[in-house]
Amino acid sequence: MNDATIESVRDRLRDFAVARDWGQFHTPKNLAMALGGEVGELLAEMQWLTDDQVHAKLADPESRNGVEEEFADVFLYLVQLADICGVDLIQAGHAKITRNDGRFPPSSEES
Amino acid sequence: MNDATIESVRDRLRDFAVARDWGQFHTPKNLAMALGGEVGELLAEMQWLTDDQVHAKLADPESRNGVEEEFADVFLYLVQLADICGVDLIQAGHAKITRNDGRFPPSSEES
Amino acid sequence: MNDATIESVRDRLRDFAVARDWGQFHTPKNLAMALGGEVGELLAEMQWLTDDQVHAKLADPESRNGVEEEFADVFLYLVQLADICGVDLIQAGHAKITRNDGRFPPSSEES
Amino acid sequence: MNDATIESVRDRLRDFAVARDWGQFHTPKNLAMALGGEVGELLAEMQWLTDDQVHAKLADPESRNGVEEEFADVFLYLVQLADICGVDLIQAGHAKITRNDGRFPPSSEES
Numbered sequence: 001m002n003d004a005t006i007e008s009v010r011d012r013l014r015d016f017a018v019a020r021d022w023g024q025f026h027t028p029k030n031l032a033m034a035l036g037g038e039v040g041e042l043l044a045e046m047q048w049l050t051d052d053q054v055h056a057k058l059a060d061p062e063s064r065n066g067v068e069e070e071f072a073d074v075f076l077y078l079v080q081l082a083d084i085c086g087v088d089l090i091q092a093g094h095a096k097i098t099r100n101d102g103r104f105p106p107s108s109e110e111s
Numbered sequence: 112m113n114d115a116t117i118e119s120v121r122d123r124l125r126d127f128a129v130a131r132d133w134g135q136f137h138t139p140k141n142l143a144m145a146l147g148g149e150v151g152e153l154l155a156e157m158q159w160l161t162d163d164q165v166h167a168k169l170a171d172p173e174s175r176n177g178v179e180e181e182f183a184d185v186f187l188y189l190v191q192l193a194d195i196c197g198v199d200l201i202q203a204g205h206a207k208i209t210r211n212d213g214r215f216p217p218s219s220e221e222s
Numbered sequence: 223m224n225d226a227t228i229e230s231v232r233d234r235l236r237d238f239a240v241a242r243d244w245g246q247f248h249t250p251k252n253l254a255m256a257l258g259g260e261v262g263e264l265l266a267e268m269q270w271l272t273d274d275q276v277h278a279k280l281a282d283p284e285s286r287n288g289v290e291e292e293f294a295d296v297f298l299y300l301v302q303l304a305d306i307c308g309v310d311l312i313q314a315g316h317a318k319i320t321r322n323d324g325r326f327p328p329s330s331e332e333s
Numbered sequence: 334m335n336d337a338t339i340e341s342v343r344d345r346l347r348d349f350a351v352a353r354d355w356g357q358f359h360t361p362k363n364l365a366m367a368l369g370g371e372v373g374e375l376l377a378e379m380q381w382l383t384d385d386q387v388h389a390k391l392a393d394p395e396s397r398n399g400v401e402e403e404f405a406d407v408f409l410y411l412v413q414l415a416d417i418c419g420v421d422l423i424q425a426g427h428a429k430i431t432r433n434d435g436r437f438p439p440s441s442e443e444s
Contacts, residue, residue, distance in 0.1 A: 009204045019217040027162040033380040040373015047366040051138040072207035093120045096183035106130040144269040147369045151262015158255040231426045241439040249384040273360040294429035315342045318405035328352040
Protein backbone atom coordinates (compact mmCIF):
# COMPACT_ATOMS: atom_id res chain seq x y z
CA MET A 1 0.00 0.00 0.00
CA ASN A 2 1.20 3.48 -0.83
CA ASP A 3 0.52 5.24 2.43
CA ALA A 4 0.92 8.71 0.97
CA THR A 5 -2.62 8.57 -0.41
CA ILE A 6 -5.91 9.61 1.08
CA GLU A 7 -7.21 6.12 0.28
CA SER A 8 -4.60 4.59 2.57
CA VAL A 9 -5.94 6.73 5.40
CA ARG A 10 -9.52 5.85 4.55
CA ASP A 11 -8.74 2.14 4.49
CA ARG A 12 -7.04 2.18 7.87
CA LEU A 13 -9.99 4.06 9.32
CA ARG A 14 -12.35 1.44 7.91
CA ASP A 15 -10.32 -1.36 9.50
CA PHE A 16 -10.09 0.54 12.75
CA ALA A 17 -13.86 0.94 12.97
CA VAL A 18 -14.55 -2.67 12.02
CA ALA A 19 -12.14 -4.00 14.65
CA ARG A 20 -13.99 -2.03 17.33
CA ASP A 21 -17.48 -2.45 15.95
CA TRP A 22 -17.79 1.33 15.78
CA GLY A 23 -19.48 1.33 12.39
CA GLN A 24 -22.82 1.50 14.19
CA PHE A 25 -21.93 5.00 15.43
CA HIS A 26 -20.63 6.26 12.12
CA THR A 27 -23.79 7.69 10.65
CA PRO A 28 -23.62 10.87 8.56
CA LYS A 29 -25.04 13.07 11.30
CA ASN A 30 -22.83 11.63 14.02
CA LEU A 31 -19.69 12.01 11.94
CA ALA A 32 -20.67 15.52 10.89
CA MET A 33 -21.05 16.46 14.56
CA ALA A 34 -17.68 14.86 15.34
CA LEU A 35 -16.14 16.87 12.51
CA GLY A 36 -17.67 20.03 13.93
CA GLY A 37 -16.30 19.14 17.35
CA GLU A 38 -12.77 18.67 16.05
CA VAL A 39 -12.82 21.87 14.03
CA GLY A 40 -13.77 23.54 17.29
CA GLU A 41 -10.64 22.13 18.91
CA LEU A 42 -8.52 23.39 16.03
CA LEU A 43 -10.04 26.86 16.40
CA ALA A 44 -9.31 26.70 20.13
CA GLU A 45 -5.60 26.12 19.41
CA MET A 46 -5.42 29.55 17.78
CA GLN A 47 -8.16 31.58 19.40
CA TRP A 48 -6.11 33.85 21.69
CA LEU A 49 -3.03 34.05 19.48
CA THR A 50 -2.04 36.47 16.76
CA ASP A 51 -1.14 34.93 13.43
CA ASP A 52 2.53 35.47 14.28
CA GLN A 53 2.04 33.59 17.54
CA VAL A 54 0.37 30.74 15.66
CA HIS A 55 3.46 30.47 13.47
CA ALA A 56 5.69 30.55 16.57
CA LYS A 57 3.61 27.78 18.11
CA LEU A 58 4.09 25.73 14.96
CA ALA A 59 7.85 26.39 15.00
CA ASP A 60 8.18 24.84 18.47
CA PRO A 61 8.30 21.03 18.09
CA GLU A 62 6.41 20.29 21.28
CA SER A 63 3.50 22.67 20.85
CA ARG A 64 3.48 21.85 17.13
CA ASN A 65 2.59 18.27 18.02
CA GLY A 66 -0.62 19.33 19.69
CA VAL A 67 -1.70 21.38 16.69
CA GLU A 68 -0.85 18.60 14.24
CA GLU A 69 -2.98 16.25 16.27
CA GLU A 70 -5.95 18.59 15.93
CA PHE A 71 -5.40 18.80 12.18
CA ALA A 72 -5.32 15.01 12.10
CA ASP A 73 -8.58 14.73 14.02
CA VAL A 74 -10.35 17.09 11.63
CA PHE A 75 -8.93 15.30 8.60
CA LEU A 76 -9.78 11.82 9.88
CA TYR A 77 -13.42 12.66 10.55
CA LEU A 78 -13.70 14.41 7.21
CA VAL A 79 -12.34 11.32 5.46
CA GLN A 80 -14.75 9.07 7.37
CA LEU A 81 -17.75 11.28 6.72
CA ALA A 82 -16.91 11.49 3.02
CA ASP A 83 -16.45 7.71 2.93
CA ILE A 84 -19.86 7.06 4.50
CA CYS A 85 -21.42 9.52 2.06
CA GLY A 86 -19.59 8.08 -0.95
CA VAL A 87 -17.88 11.39 -1.70
CA ASP A 88 -14.44 11.50 -3.30
CA LEU A 89 -12.84 14.50 -1.62
CA ILE A 90 -10.08 15.01 -4.16
CA GLN A 91 -12.41 14.79 -7.13
CA ALA A 92 -14.96 17.07 -5.44
CA GLY A 93 -12.15 19.47 -4.56
CA HIS A 94 -10.89 19.67 -8.13
CA ALA A 95 -14.42 20.17 -9.44
CA LYS A 96 -14.95 23.05 -7.03
CA ILE A 97 -11.65 24.74 -7.95
CA THR A 98 -12.63 24.51 -11.61
CA ARG A 99 -16.01 26.06 -10.81
CA ASN A 100 -14.41 28.82 -8.73
CA ASP A 101 -12.02 29.56 -11.58
CA GLY A 102 -15.06 30.59 -13.60
CA ARG A 103 -16.77 32.45 -10.76
CA PHE A 104 -13.79 34.49 -9.59
CA PRO A 105 -11.73 35.87 -12.45
CA PRO A 106 -8.19 36.80 -11.43
CA SER A 107 -8.26 40.10 -9.51
CA SER A 108 -11.56 39.28 -7.80
CA GLU A 109 -11.91 40.21 -4.17
CA GLU A 110 -11.92 37.33 -1.70
CA SER A 111 -15.49 36.87 -0.49
CA MET B 112 0.55 15.99 -12.68
CA ASN B 113 -1.31 13.12 -11.06
CA ASP B 114 -4.51 14.88 -10.07
CA ALA B 115 -5.64 12.08 -7.77
CA THR B 116 -3.34 13.34 -5.03
CA ILE B 117 -3.91 15.82 -2.26
CA GLU B 118 -0.79 17.66 -3.46
CA SER B 119 -2.43 18.30 -6.82
CA VAL B 120 -5.30 20.02 -5.00
CA ARG B 121 -2.91 21.99 -2.82
CA ASP B 122 -0.92 23.16 -5.82
CA ARG B 123 -3.98 24.36 -7.71
CA LEU B 124 -5.13 26.24 -4.61
CA ARG B 125 -1.73 27.92 -4.35
CA ASP B 126 -1.90 29.01 -7.99
CA PHE B 127 -5.48 30.17 -7.55
CA ALA B 128 -4.55 32.38 -4.61
CA VAL B 129 -1.47 33.80 -6.32
CA ALA B 130 -3.41 34.70 -9.46
CA ARG B 131 -5.88 36.70 -7.36
CA ASP B 132 -3.40 38.06 -4.82
CA TRP B 133 -5.45 36.41 -2.06
CA GLY B 134 -2.41 35.17 -0.16
CA GLN B 135 -2.67 38.28 2.00
CA PHE B 136 -5.98 36.97 3.41
CA HIS B 137 -4.78 33.45 3.97
CA THR B 138 -3.46 33.71 7.49
CA PRO B 139 -3.91 30.79 9.89
CA LYS B 140 -6.72 32.44 11.84
CA ASN B 141 -8.60 33.59 8.74
CA LEU B 142 -8.41 30.15 7.14
CA ALA B 143 -9.41 28.46 10.39
CA MET B 144 -12.48 30.68 10.54
CA ALA B 145 -13.27 29.91 6.89
CA LEU B 146 -12.95 26.21 7.67
CA GLY B 147 -15.35 26.64 10.59
CA GLY B 148 -17.75 28.48 8.33
CA GLU B 149 -17.76 25.74 5.72
CA VAL B 150 -18.19 22.97 8.28
CA GLY B 151 -21.22 24.93 9.44
CA GLU B 152 -22.64 24.77 5.91
CA LEU B 153 -22.04 21.02 5.78
CA LEU B 154 -23.85 20.61 9.10
CA ALA B 155 -26.71 22.70 7.72
CA GLU B 156 -27.13 20.28 4.81
CA MET B 157 -28.05 17.55 7.27
CA GLN B 158 -29.50 19.32 10.28
CA TRP B 159 -33.21 18.60 9.84
CA LEU B 160 -32.80 15.21 8.19
CA THR B 161 -32.63 11.73 9.61
CA ASP B 162 -29.62 9.67 8.60
CA ASP B 163 -31.83 7.81 6.15
CA GLN B 164 -32.89 11.10 4.62
CA VAL B 165 -29.26 12.14 4.30
CA HIS B 166 -28.58 8.97 2.33
CA ALA B 167 -31.64 9.65 0.16
CA LYS B 168 -30.38 13.17 -0.49
CA LEU B 169 -27.04 11.73 -1.57
CA ALA B 170 -28.78 9.21 -3.85
CA ASP B 171 -30.47 12.00 -5.80
CA PRO B 172 -27.98 13.40 -8.34
CA GLU B 173 -29.17 16.98 -8.10
CA SER B 174 -29.28 17.36 -4.33
CA ARG B 175 -26.07 15.29 -4.13
CA ASN B 176 -24.28 18.03 -6.05
CA GLY B 177 -24.99 20.56 -3.34
CA VAL B 178 -23.68 18.29 -0.62
CA GLU B 179 -20.55 17.44 -2.58
CA GLU B 180 -19.87 21.10 -3.00
CA GLU B 181 -20.00 21.61 0.76
CA PHE B 182 -17.60 18.70 1.24
CA ALA B 183 -15.31 20.32 -1.31
CA ASP B 184 -15.39 23.67 0.49
CA VAL B 185 -14.46 22.07 3.81
CA PHE B 186 -11.70 20.03 2.19
CA LEU B 187 -10.24 22.95 0.25
CA TYR B 188 -9.97 25.19 3.31
CA LEU B 189 -8.50 22.36 5.34
CA VAL B 190 -5.87 21.78 2.66
CA GLN B 191 -5.06 25.50 2.51
CA LEU B 192 -4.88 25.87 6.29
CA ALA B 193 -2.61 22.83 6.55
CA ASP B 194 -0.45 24.20 3.74
CA ILE B 195 0.00 27.58 5.45
CA CYS B 196 0.84 25.78 8.70
CA GLY B 197 3.24 23.36 7.03
CA VAL B 198 1.20 20.34 8.13
CA ASP B 199 1.11 17.16 6.03
CA LEU B 200 -2.46 15.97 6.54
CA ILE B 201 -1.88 12.40 5.39
CA GLN B 202 1.20 11.92 7.52
CA ALA B 203 -0.49 13.54 10.53
CA GLY B 204 -3.55 11.35 9.91
CA HIS B 205 -1.53 8.15 9.83
CA ALA B 206 0.36 9.16 12.98
CA LYS B 207 -2.94 9.77 14.79
CA ILE B 208 -4.42 6.43 13.72
CA THR B 209 -1.30 4.69 15.00
CA ARG B 210 -1.62 6.53 18.30
CA ASN B 211 -5.33 5.72 18.55
CA ASP B 212 -4.54 2.07 17.89
CA GLY B 213 -2.66 2.06 21.17
CA ARG B 214 -5.20 4.13 23.08
CA PHE B 215 -8.31 2.21 22.03
CA PRO B 216 -7.81 -1.53 22.04
CA PRO B 217 -10.34 -3.37 19.89
CA SER B 218 -13.68 -3.54 21.74
CA SER B 219 -13.27 -0.06 23.26
CA GLU B 220 -16.33 2.14 23.38
CA GLU B 221 -16.35 5.07 20.98
CA SER B 222 -15.64 8.18 23.02
CA MET C 223 -44.89 40.22 28.69
CA ASN C 224 -41.57 41.91 29.35
CA ASP C 225 -39.85 41.32 26.06
CA ALA C 226 -36.41 42.25 27.37
CA THR C 227 -36.01 38.80 28.89
CA ILE C 228 -34.57 35.62 27.48
CA GLU C 229 -37.81 33.88 28.49
CA SER C 230 -39.79 36.15 26.17
CA VAL C 231 -37.60 34.99 23.29
CA ARG C 232 -37.92 31.35 24.32
CA ASP C 233 -41.70 31.62 24.53
CA ARG C 234 -42.03 33.16 21.07
CA LEU C 235 -39.81 30.42 19.65
CA ARG C 236 -42.02 27.78 21.28
CA ASP C 237 -45.13 29.34 19.76
CA PHE C 238 -43.42 29.68 16.39
CA ALA C 239 -42.50 25.99 16.31
CA VAL C 240 -45.95 24.86 17.46
CA ALA C 241 -47.71 26.95 14.79
CA ARG C 242 -45.60 25.25 12.08
CA ASP C 243 -45.48 21.79 13.65
CA TRP C 244 -41.68 22.03 13.66
CA GLY C 245 -41.31 20.51 17.12
CA GLN C 246 -40.75 17.15 15.45
CA PHE C 247 -37.46 18.47 14.01
CA HIS C 248 -36.26 20.08 17.21
CA THR C 249 -34.37 17.22 18.75
CA PRO C 250 -31.16 17.92 20.67
CA LYS C 251 -28.88 16.68 17.88
CA ASN C 252 -30.72 18.55 15.14
CA LEU C 253 -30.71 21.80 17.07
CA ALA C 254 -27.04 21.35 18.01
CA MET C 255 -26.22 20.95 14.31
CA ALA C 256 -28.30 24.01 13.47
CA LEU C 257 -26.43 25.96 16.14
CA GLY C 258 -23.13 24.80 14.63
CA GLY C 259 -24.35 25.88 11.21
CA GLU C 260 -25.26 29.36 12.37
CA VAL C 261 -22.00 29.87 14.25
CA GLY C 262 -20.33 29.00 10.96
CA GLU C 263 -22.25 31.82 9.28
CA LEU C 264 -21.18 34.24 12.01
CA LEU C 265 -17.54 33.19 11.53
CA ALA C 266 -17.96 33.72 7.80
CA GLU C 267 -19.02 37.33 8.39
CA MET C 268 -15.59 38.06 9.85
CA GLN C 269 -13.26 35.56 8.23
CA TRP C 270 -11.38 37.80 5.76
CA LEU C 271 -11.54 40.97 7.84
CA THR C 272 -9.17 42.41 10.40
CA ASP C 273 -10.69 43.25 13.76
CA ASP C 274 -10.70 46.91 12.74
CA GLN C 275 -12.61 46.02 9.60
CA VAL C 276 -15.13 44.07 11.68
CA HIS C 277 -15.74 47.19 13.75
CA ALA C 278 -16.09 49.25 10.56
CA LYS C 279 -18.60 46.74 9.24
CA LEU C 280 -20.58 47.08 12.46
CA ALA C 281 -20.45 50.89 12.22
CA ASP C 282 -22.16 50.84 8.84
CA PRO C 283 -25.93 50.47 9.37
CA GLU C 284 -26.53 48.33 6.30
CA SER C 285 -23.75 45.79 6.75
CA ARG C 286 -24.42 45.85 10.49
CA ASN C 287 -27.87 44.44 9.81
CA GLY C 288 -26.43 41.30 8.25
CA VAL C 289 -24.13 40.68 11.18
CA GLU C 290 -26.91 41.25 13.71
CA GLU C 291 -29.03 38.71 11.89
CA GLU C 292 -26.27 36.11 12.23
CA PHE C 293 -26.00 36.87 15.94
CA ALA C 294 -29.75 36.42 16.19
CA ASP C 295 -29.65 33.06 14.42
CA VAL C 296 -26.98 31.75 16.78
CA PHE C 297 -28.82 33.07 19.81
CA LEU C 298 -32.20 31.68 18.73
CA TYR C 299 -30.88 28.16 18.18
CA LEU C 300 -28.97 28.27 21.44
CA VAL C 301 -32.15 29.28 23.28
CA GLN C 302 -34.13 26.52 21.58
CA LEU C 303 -31.49 23.87 22.24
CA ALA C 304 -31.26 24.90 25.89
CA ASP C 305 -35.05 24.84 26.13
CA ILE C 306 -35.28 21.29 24.75
CA CYS C 307 -32.54 20.21 27.13
CA GLY C 308 -34.09 21.96 30.13
CA VAL C 309 -31.03 24.15 30.65
CA ASP C 310 -31.34 27.65 32.12
CA LEU C 311 -28.66 29.56 30.22
CA ILE C 312 -28.44 32.48 32.62
CA GLN C 313 -28.21 30.28 35.70
CA ALA C 314 -25.66 27.99 34.00
CA GLY C 315 -23.71 31.06 32.89
CA HIS C 316 -23.56 32.51 36.39
CA ALA C 317 -22.51 29.14 37.82
CA LYS C 318 -19.68 28.90 35.30
CA ILE C 319 -18.43 32.43 36.01
CA THR C 320 -18.37 31.61 39.72
CA ARG C 321 -16.40 28.45 38.99
CA ASN C 322 -13.98 30.30 36.71
CA ASP C 323 -13.47 32.89 39.43
CA GLY C 324 -11.92 30.13 41.52
CA ARG C 325 -9.95 28.56 38.67
CA PHE C 326 -8.41 31.73 37.28
CA PRO C 327 -7.21 34.10 39.97
CA PRO C 328 -6.83 37.67 38.74
CA SER C 329 -3.61 37.98 36.68
CA SER C 330 -4.06 34.49 35.14
CA GLU C 331 -3.24 34.12 31.48
CA GLU C 332 -6.19 33.59 29.17
CA SER C 333 -6.20 29.94 28.18
CA MET D 334 -28.62 43.53 40.64
CA ASN D 335 -31.25 41.22 39.24
CA ASP D 336 -29.11 38.26 38.30
CA ALA D 337 -31.79 36.62 36.16
CA THR D 338 -30.98 38.96 33.29
CA ILE D 339 -28.57 38.62 30.43
CA GLU D 340 -27.14 42.00 31.41
CA SER D 341 -26.13 40.63 34.80
CA VAL D 342 -24.12 37.94 33.03
CA ARG D 343 -22.57 40.47 30.66
CA ASP D 344 -21.58 42.75 33.53
CA ARG D 345 -19.89 39.97 35.48
CA LEU D 346 -17.99 38.95 32.34
CA ARG D 347 -16.82 42.53 31.87
CA ASP D 348 -15.56 42.69 35.47
CA PHE D 349 -13.93 39.27 35.10
CA ALA D 350 -11.99 40.36 32.02
CA VAL D 351 -10.94 43.68 33.53
CA ALA D 352 -9.66 42.03 36.71
CA ARG D 353 -7.42 39.75 34.62
CA ASP D 354 -6.53 42.28 31.93
CA TRP D 355 -7.99 39.91 29.34
CA GLY D 356 -9.73 42.66 27.38
CA GLN D 357 -6.69 42.73 25.07
CA PHE D 358 -7.60 39.22 23.85
CA HIS D 359 -11.29 39.90 23.43
CA THR D 360 -11.33 41.07 19.84
CA PRO D 361 -14.25 40.09 17.60
CA LYS D 362 -12.31 37.45 15.70
CA ASN D 363 -10.78 35.90 18.81
CA LEU D 364 -14.14 35.69 20.56
CA ALA D 365 -15.82 34.32 17.44
CA MET D 366 -13.20 31.57 17.31
CA ALA D 367 -13.69 30.86 21.01
CA LEU D 368 -17.43 30.62 20.40
CA GLY D 369 -16.79 28.18 17.57
CA GLY D 370 -14.54 26.15 19.84
CA GLU D 371 -17.15 25.89 22.57
CA VAL D 372 -19.94 24.96 20.17
CA GLY D 373 -17.61 22.18 19.05
CA GLU D 374 -17.44 20.93 22.63
CA LEU D 375 -21.22 21.00 22.91
CA LEU D 376 -21.51 18.99 19.68
CA ALA D 377 -18.98 16.53 21.08
CA GLU D 378 -21.20 15.92 24.13
CA MET D 379 -23.88 14.50 21.82
CA GLN D 380 -22.03 13.18 18.80
CA TRP D 381 -22.22 9.43 19.43
CA LEU D 382 -25.56 9.45 21.22
CA THR D 383 -29.08 9.06 19.96
CA ASP D 384 -31.51 11.80 20.93
CA ASP D 385 -32.93 9.47 23.57
CA GLN D 386 -29.47 8.96 24.99
CA VAL D 387 -28.94 12.71 25.10
CA HIS D 388 -32.07 13.03 27.18
CA ALA D 389 -30.89 10.19 29.45
CA LYS D 390 -27.56 11.96 29.87
CA LEU D 391 -29.42 15.11 30.88
CA ALA D 392 -31.55 13.15 33.34
CA ASP D 393 -28.48 11.97 35.23
CA PRO D 394 -27.34 14.76 37.60
CA GLU D 395 -23.65 14.05 37.24
CA SER D 396 -23.42 13.82 33.46
CA ARG D 397 -25.91 16.68 33.23
CA ASN D 398 -23.38 18.93 34.94
CA GLY D 399 -20.89 18.45 32.14
CA VAL D 400 -23.43 19.30 29.48
CA GLU D 401 -24.63 22.38 31.35
CA GLU D 402 -21.08 23.58 31.58
CA GLU D 403 -20.72 23.34 27.80
CA PHE D 404 -23.95 25.29 27.36
CA ALA D 405 -22.57 27.90 29.74
CA ASP D 406 -19.31 28.19 27.78
CA VAL D 407 -21.16 28.75 24.51
CA PHE D 408 -23.51 31.27 26.11
CA LEU D 409 -20.73 33.21 27.85
CA TYR D 410 -18.67 33.63 24.68
CA LEU D 411 -21.78 34.61 22.73
CA VAL D 412 -22.59 37.27 25.32
CA GLN D 413 -19.02 38.57 25.26
CA LEU D 414 -18.84 38.63 21.47
CA ALA D 415 -22.18 40.44 21.26
CA ASP D 416 -21.00 42.91 23.91
CA ILE D 417 -17.79 43.73 22.02
CA CYS D 418 -19.82 44.16 18.83
CA GLY D 419 -22.49 46.28 20.53
CA VAL D 420 -25.24 43.80 19.65
CA ASP D 421 -28.28 43.36 21.89
CA LEU D 422 -28.98 39.64 21.60
CA ILE D 423 -32.53 39.76 22.89
CA GLN D 424 -33.52 42.66 20.65
CA ALA D 425 -31.82 41.06 17.64
CA GLY D 426 -33.52 37.77 18.48
CA HIS D 427 -36.97 39.33 18.62
CA ALA D 428 -36.36 41.19 15.36
CA LYS D 429 -35.38 37.94 13.66
CA ILE D 430 -38.43 36.06 14.94
CA THR D 431 -40.62 38.85 13.61
CA ARG D 432 -38.89 38.63 10.23
CA ASN D 433 -39.19 34.84 10.17
CA ASP D 434 -42.89 35.15 10.97
CA GLY D 435 -43.28 36.85 7.60
CA ARG D 436 -40.94 34.51 5.72
CA PHE D 437 -42.37 31.23 6.96
CA PRO D 438 -46.14 31.24 7.10
CA PRO D 439 -47.55 28.58 9.43
CA SER D 440 -47.31 25.18 7.73
CA SER D 441 -43.97 25.99 6.05
CA GLU D 442 -41.39 23.26 5.95
CA GLU D 443 -38.38 23.74 8.21
CA SER D 444 -35.44 24.75 6.04
